[in-house]
Structure formats: structure tokens, C-alpha cells
Amino acid sequence: MAATTVPEKSSRRHAGRPVGQPDGTQHRSGLSRKVRSNIQAYGFLIGAIVCFGFFSWYPMVREFIMSFQRTKRGVTTWVGFDNLKQVYHDPYFWTAWRNTLQFTVYALIIGFIVPFFVAILLNELRHAQAYLRILVYLPVMLPPVAGVLLFKYFYNPEYGLFNHILKTLHLPTSQWLDSSHTAMISVVIAATWMSMGSATLIYLAALQNIPGELYEAADLDGAGLFSKIWHVTIPQTRMVLSLMLLLQIVATMQEFTNVYLLTGGNGPENSTTTVVYMVYQYAFRYNNFGSAAALGLFLLLVLAGFSGLYSRLSRNSD
Amino acid sequence: MAAFTQQNRTLISSATLSRPRAKFVYWTVLTLVVAVFTLVFLGPLYWMVTGGFKSAQEVLANPPTLFPKHPKASNYSDAWSELKIARLLFNTFYYAFGALLFQLVFDVAAAYAISKLRPVLGNLILGMMLATLMIPAAVLIVPQYMTVLDIPLLHVNLIGTPWAIWLPTVANGFNIFLLKRFFDSIPEDLMAAAKIDGAGPLRTLWSIVLPMSRPILGVVSIFAVVNVWKDFLWPMLVEPDPKNQPINIGINSLSQGVPQNVLIAALAISAVPTLLIFLLFQRNIMSGLTAGSLKG
Numbered sequence: 288m289a290a291t292t293v294p295e296k297s298s299r300r301h302a303g304r305p306v307g308q309p310d311g312t313q314h315r316s317g318l319s320r321k322v323r324s325n326i327q328a329y330g331f332l333i334g335a336i337v338c339f340g341f342f343s344w345y346p347m348v349r350e351f352i353m354s355f356q357r358t359k360r361g362v363t364t365w366v367g368f369d370n371l372k373q374v375y376h377d378p379y380f381w382t383a384w385r386n387t388l389q390f391t392v393y394a395l396i397i398g399f400i401v402p403f404f405v406a407i408l409l410n411e412l413r414h415a416q417a418y419l420r421i422l423v424y425l426p427v428m429l430p431p432v433a434g435v436l437l438f439k440y441f442y443n444p445e446y447g448l449f450n451h452i453l454k455t456l457h458l459p460t461s462q463w464l465d466s467s468h469t470a471m472i473s474v475v476i477a478a479t480w481m482s483m484g485s486a487t488l489i490y491l492a493a494l495q496n497i498p499g500e501l502y503e504a505a506d507l508d509g510a511g512l513f514s515k516i517w518h519v520t521i522p523q524t525r526m527v528l529s530l531m532l533l534l535q536i537v538a539t540m541q542e543f544t545n546v547y548l549l550t551g552g553n554g555p556e557n558s559t560t561t562v563v564y565m566v567y568q569y570a571f572r573y574n575n576f577g578s579a580a581a582l583g584l585f586l587l588l589v590l591a592g593f594s595g596l597y598s599r600l601s602r603n604s605d
Numbered sequence: 606m607a608a609f610t611q612q613n614r615t616l617i618s619s620a621t622l623s624r625p626r627a628k629f630v631y632w633t634v635l636t637l638v639v640a641v642f643t644l645v646f647l648g649p650l651y652w653m654v655t656g657g658f659k660s661a662q663e664v665l666a667n668p669p670t671l672f673p674k675h676p677k678a679s680n681y682s683d684a685w686s687e688l689k690i691a692r693l694l695f696n697t698f699y700y701a702f703g704a705l706l707f708q709l710v711f712d713v714a715a716a717y718a719i720s721k722l723r724p725v726l727g728n729l730i731l732g733m734m735l736a737t738l739m740i741p742a743a744v745l746i747v748p749q750y751m752t753v754l755d756i757p758l759l760h761v762n763l764i765g766t767p768w769a770i771w772l773p774t775v776a777n778g779f780n781i782f783l784l785k786r787f788f789d790s791i792p793e794d795l796m797a798a799a800k801i802d803g804a805g806p807l808r809t810l811w812s813i814v815l816p817m818s819r820p821i822l823g824v825v826s827i828f829a830v831v832n833v834w835k836d837f838l839w840p841m842l843v844e845p846d847p848k849n850q851p852i853n854i855g856i857n858s859l860s861q862g863v864p865q866n867v868l869i870a871a872l873a874i875s876a877v878p879t880l881l882i883f884l885l886f887q888r889n890i891m892s893g894l895t896a897g898s899l900k901g
Contacts, residue, residue: 324722324724324806325724325725327722327805327806328718328722328723328724328727328806329718329724331714331715331717331718331722331806332714332715332718332719332724332730334707334710334711334714334715334775335711335712335714335715335734335775335776335781336715336730338707338711338772338773338775338776339733339734339737339775339776341752341756341757341772341776342749342752342753342772342773342775342776343737343740343745343773343776343778344733344737345748345752345757346745346748346749346751346752347737347740347745347748349748349751349752350744350745350747350748353747353748353751407616408638409638410615410616411615411616411617412634412635412638413622413631414635415635415639418639419638419639419642420891421884421887422642422643422646422647423642423646424883424887424891425646425647425650425880425883426646426649428831428879428880428882428883428890429876429879429880430697430834430835430852430853430875430876430879431835431837431853432837432852432853432854432856432857432872432875433653433856433872433873433875433876434649436856436857436860436868436872437649437652437653437869437872438649440656440865440869441649441652445665445667446665446666446667446669448652448669451667451668451669454668480645480646480649488891494615497615499614499615500614502614502615502616502618503614503618506618512616512617515616516616520616537741540741541741541742541743543743543837543838544837544838547837547838548837548857563743563746566743566746566747567746567838570746570747570750571842576747576751579747580747580748583743583744583745583746583747584744586741586743586744587740587741587744590741590744591739594738594739594740594741595739598735598738598739
């Protein structure tokens with residue numbers, strides 16, 4: 288800027304204005320600098336904006352539009368609530384919701400509570416910590432196809448490992464994936480084995496942040512093991528626990544991969560048809576994209592509450 | 606009992622543990638936990654690797670055998686050639702590292718612009734990017750697929766190209782959130798100092814911001830690679846051609862046509878790359894995933 292200094296203006300320096308910058312030029316160059324820096328900033332932003340635009344924002348709008356449209360022989364028309372009605376009256380609509388809810392509840396009972404107690408246990412052990420942590424996390428790193436198809440092999444009622452173990456222990460064997468009663472729980476067991484490592488490590492990190500004095504104080508009050516867990520451990524990890532709970536609900540309500548790989552999607556007597564698998568069927572089996580979008584809209588409405596609560600909580604926890 | 610005293614105070618105090626009876630209980634529990642965990646988490650992997658060495662009859666035998674009777678390595682070579690695993694693994698790496706590259710370039714640049722260059726409407730754009738976190742991914746699969754089939758304005762079809770996997774990964778509100786929050790913590794004074802020294806925004810990003818952001822870049826990178834590695838439905842939809850498929854889809858679609866022992870050998874091979882990467886970088890991966898995964 289010093290280069291623009293004009294000699295005759297130098298007498299004004301004492302007036303406290305920036306060196307050699309008469310009001311007009313300062314204003315204009317300030318404005319153009321602002322424009323230039325904005326153009327620069329948008330140059331940095333453009334890649335992400337284009338990707339968000341095409342693959343996130345536009346599909347979000349399109350999801351709503353498609354729910355109210357139908358395409359037949361290349362002609363798209365507005366059909367109002369017809370898609371939503373069709374989906375709602377699908378004989379498997381409630382089956383799919385019941386299965387999805389069943390998956391979520393089983394996954395919470397097994398996949399939410401087990402990792403918490405495993406983390407408490409690991410936190411108390413003074414030896415082999417690194418080894419145990421790596422073990423729990425190992426399945427998380429497997430490609431889903433490796434873990435899931437391996438479990439499918441174990442579940443086989445005739446030559447599978449699980450029935451062999453049950454037989455050796457003189458316990459009743461099971462049809463696992465081949466029976467409508469046990470198919471969903473079998474899917475949940477496989478899914479939990481593969482994913483519980485990350486939850487366990489998150490709880491472990493939270494447990495290590497609990498101040499030791501709290502346990503000392505509880506000891507002085509004569510608290511037993513379970514009362515210490517109930518009165519110190521759980522309240523101190525409340526935030527992480529509730530965040531993980533919401534995160535797991537949102538994730539498990541979108542179950543597709545495990546079910547698709549283990550039972551082909553529907554399972555015996557449609558006992559593993561989940562909502563997302565039904566969306567997939569509408570779109571990619573029956574080519575009915577409007578109804579697929581409409582079913583997605585139902586799922587969105589159900590999950591919006593959970594994800595809203597989650598983002599609220601996680602913002603407060605920072 | 607140095608090992609007992611080093612640790613942070615937990616549920617059970619070290620003093621309690623050094624009593625003889627407690628010591629006995631502790632060692633019993635420890636042995637039990639190590640045994641059970643090894644069985645539960647390593648057992649299936651052992652079964653996978655040895656299953657790959659069994660003959661077609663033995664792998665379906667009842668009762669199953671703990672050790673392969675006549676280990677044959679030919680299953681592994683059959684799996685490698687019949688399922689074209691080299692090709693599938695290459696595809697997976699190609700998709701994963703391409704996605705990583707695009708995310709690092711575009712998301713870092715965007716988060717940097719929002720955090721430090723603060724353009725007009727920057728906060729609105731940030732809000733719109735974070736709003737995408739509220740939409741469950743599965744809901745968007747169908748409209749996303751329709752979009753990729755025919756990109757609006759440009760009218761190109763990305764199905765079957767790697768772009769269909771790479772570009773949508775950039776639209777990740779979680780990355781923007783993590784990166785922006787980290788960049789916010791870099792002091793303004795440093796930015797001002799760089800400006801006085803004559804550095805433009807790109808130079809400042811490259812020489813000042815990025816070197817300070819290694820931890821968060823590590824977290825974003827691990828997530829980027831792991832997400833592509835674990836993804837299933839999306840790559841199945843957008844890569845219909847078997848020779849372009851990543852490992853998860855490729856093995857599954859061929860799984861019906863091969864004998865069980867060859868399939869298990871294929872599963873074992875497919876698990877090797879990620880397990881190797883994990884064992885090499887386990888400290889970084891475990892701390893990165895736990896640090897990043899809860900902040901959404």
C-alpha cells in the first residue's frame with residue numbers, strides 16, 4: 288500500500304489517517320479486497336459445495352419430491368399421497384417395522400450393555416490390557432463380508448460350529464438363521480461380535496476420565512462393588528452412555544448389510560425383512576422409486592427425533 | 606506389586622487387590638477373561654484360516670475338525686484365481702485411497718475457508734453441511750442413486766465409474782465439523798503473523814495450518830479409509846460390473862458359485878490387508894476412532 292502514497296498528501300499524516308490513503312481510495316480498495324478475499328474463500332469451498340450439492344442437498348430435496356411422484360414408461364406425474372398410502376398398506380409394512388424394532392432392541396440389549404460391562408471389566412484388570420483391547424477391536428477391522436459369511440458358516444444347522452459346541456455341552460441345538468424364531472437374534476449376535484469393539488473402547492476412554500477420588504469417597508462410605516458402579520461409574524459416564532444409545536438406535540434402525548448377507552434380506556417367513564431392505568426391494572427389485580422414497584420418508588420421520596436429540600446432546604457435551 | 610499401584614484409581618483399589626484372597630480372585634478372573642476373549646475373538650479367525658486349508662468334505666464334516674487333516678494350500682490359490690481377489694483388493698484400495706484424497710483436499714479446504722477466511726454466508730453453508738448429519742444415510746440412498754444415474758445440469762452417468770464412490774464421500778458433514786472445530790483452535794495471531802510475512806491463504810494453509818493439524822488429519826483419514834472398506838449397499842448399487850467391485854461385494858456375489866472351503870480361504874485372504882494395517886497402526890487407529898467417533 289505504501290507504493291500508492293502520493294507526495295502532496297504527506298502533509299496530512301499528522302491527522303491520524305493511514306499513510307497516504309485518502310478516504311475514497313481506502314474505501315474502494317477495502318471493498319475490492321473484501322470481494323477478492325471472498326472469491327478466494329469460495330475457491331477453497333467450491334469442491335465441497337459441489338459435492339454436498341450433488342450428493343447430499345439435492346438428494347435431500349429429491350427424496351421429498353420423489354415421495355409424491357410416480358414414473359411410468361418414462362412419464363413422471365404427481366400422485367399426491369398415493370406412494371405413502373401404497374407403502375403403508377403393503378402387507379409387509381408392519382412386519383418390516385416390527386423386525387427393525389426387534390433388531391434395534393436386541394442390538395441394544397446385547398450391543399449396548401455387553402460392551403459397557405466389558406469395558407468396566409477391562410478397566411479393572413492391571414495386566415494384558417493392550418492384548419485384550421486389540422482382541423476386542425480386531426473384528427471391527429474385518430471387511431464385513433469376511434466376518435458375516437464366516438458366521439453364516441458357523442450358523443449352519445448341520446455342520447456348523449455353533450451347533451457342534453451346543454451338542455458337546457449337551458444343550459439343545461438351534462436352527463439359527465433357518466428358523467423364523469431365531470433368525471433375527473442370530474443376525475444381531477454376528478453384528479455385535481463385529482462391532483462391539485468400538486463401543487467398548489469409547490466406554491473405556493470415558494471410564495478412565497472418572498476421577499479416582501470419587502471411588503475413594505465411595506469406599507469411605509462403605510459402598511460395595513455394585514453400589515459403586517451404580518452411584519459413581521454410571522452417573523459419571525452418563526453423557527457418553529446416552530450419546531452412544533442414540534447413535535446405536537439411529538444406526539441399527541438402518542440395518543441392511545448384515546441381514547442381506549446372512550439371510551439374503553427377507554429370511555425365513557420374512558422374519559428379517561428390515562425397513563431399509565424393503566426400501567431396497569421397492570427401488571431395485573420392483574423399480575418403484577416413488578414408493579421406495581415414500582418408505583424412506585417414514586424412516587426419516589421416525590429417526591429425526593433421535594438424531595435431533597443426539598446433535599443437541601453432543602453440542603452440550605463440548 | 607508395582608503393576609497394581611501405577612494405575613489410576615478405579616472401582617477396586619490397589620490396596621484391596623494386594624490382600625492374598627483378593628489376589629487369588631484377581632488372577633483367576635484375569636486368566637478367565639484372557640481365555641474367554643481369546644476364544645471369542647480369535648477363535649473365529651483361527652477357524653477361518655484353518656477352514657481354508659481343509660478339503661471340501663472336511664470343511665462340511667460333522668463333527669468339525671480342530672486341525673485340518675491334510676492341509677492343502679491349493680484352496681488359497683484357487684480362491685485367489687477363481688474369485689479374482691487381487692482385482693477386488695486393488696479396487697477396494699483404489700476406492701478407499703481415492704476417497705481419502707478427495708476428502709482431504711475438498712473438506713480440509715472447505716473447513717479452512719469457513720474457519721479462517723470467513724466468507725459471506727460462510728455460517729449458512731456450515732449450517733447446511735452440518736444439517737446433513739441429521740438425515741439418516743439409508744434414507745438418501747435412493748435419491749442419491751437417481752442423482753448419480755444422471756447428474757443434474759451436467760447429465761453424466763457416474764454408475765460404474767470410481768467417481769460414484771469418491772465424490773459422495775466428500776459430502777461428509779462429520780469431517781467438516783471435526784476439521785472446522787480443530788482449525789478454530791489455531792490462534793488468530795499465527796494467521797495474522799503469516800499474513801504480515803506476505804503469505805496468501807493457500808500458503809498459510811500449507812505451511813502453518815496443516816502441519817499443526819496432523820492429529821485431526823489422522824482421524825479423518827482413518828475414518829475415510831475404514832468407511833469405504835466397510836461400505837456395502839452403496840458400492841453394490843453403483844458398481845454393477847464384477848470387475849469394478851470392491852472386496853465386500855465381489856466375494857459375496859461369487860460366494861454361491863464356489864465350494865465352501867474355497868470361499869472360506871477367500872474370506873481369510875480378504876481379511877489380511879486390514880488386519881495387517883490394524884496391527885501396524887493399532888495405537889493410532891484405536892485412539893483416533895474413539896476420539897473422533899463421539900463428536901457429531
